[in-house]
Amino acid sequence: MMARVAFVIASHSDLLARGVVELAQQMAPEVFFQAAGGTDEGGIGTSFDKIDAAVSACLDEVGDGDGAGVLILTDLGSATMTVESVLDFADDPDHLKFIEAPLVEGAVAAAVRAQLGDCLNDVADAARNAIGPMIELHSMQQDQQAPSAPTDGVTDTAVVADPVGLHARPAALLARLAATFDAEILVNGTDAASVLEIMALGVKQGETVELRATGPQAAESIVALKEMIENAS
CATH class of the missing domain: 3.30.1340.10 (HPr-like)
Known part of the structure; x- marks a missing residue:
């Protein structure tokens, strides 16, 4: 079954975001991921434009079918605020889900469910239920x-x-x-x-x-x- 959920990994660090994506892709090779880490200049921080572009790429990949959508995971506080700003301007908010979950454990657990073809809500639940340490x-x-x-x-x-x-x-x-x-x-x-x-x-x-x-x-x-x-x- 084709994966219905794609992921945006938003982090203050480009290396961290890409590392989480690399790990999650090992678990779910057929799931689409986008890393959105660091500032536009390549420094530590977050970027509205990077996250917005990643969300758009993911929506293009999964479409707007039943249960399809994009799960967004973040690391720290200001990334959360940036994502919330992106969601405020989103054209298709019904197919976006941003939740609080441990970044690495949540991405891994949710990616496995996405690989199985689960819907956006179920994939998000898997991330929430990742109990980390x-x-x-x-x-x-x-x-x-x-x-x-x-x-x-x-x-x-x-x-x-x-x-x-x-x-x-x-x-x-x-x-x-x-x-x-x-x-x-x-x-x-x-x-x-x-x-x-x-x-x-x-x-x-x-x-x-x-x-x-x-x-x-x-x-x-x-x-x-x-x-x-x-x-x-």
Whole structure:
């Protein structure tokens, strides 16, 4: 499915904006991104014209179909004010969404959903729900605080083959695959469809993970995820 959502990454730094775009594109190669960082002169700061041009390019890319639009993410306060000024002058504000979310984690989580063809509202929700630095703490506390995993469903184990483990692109590929099944899938007790939770596990090459799934496509999902994990991309 073609991505319906494009992204503008607005930052005080051109290098930072382009870096976030580079990372997110690894997770979502079919999604359109525009970096709008720094001033017009190339310094640290923000530019109305850069952000406005990036928004226009994104709108041209995704069109005005159902659920289509542009998600704008920023780093710091004055970037927020500049984006708000751009929105005030926008010709098509209904297809633009600017939200508060952690820049890197939000861009990564939302990009994965956009790659799957989700609508603008759902992609924005993924960015909002990216819990940033707290995700690692959440992962570390699961064994003590989370309820015991259900004993029903389909289970299996898989040995991680990818040299980088379940990080970055492998985590994104796994999350995208998990989201295609009508099943609730867990990897080591975390949501297999969440790229951030998968990355937070810190699983390395050669380590074994536990897979568990419930739902109509539980069996198929476990087979597919096991095959992906055990075959380096």
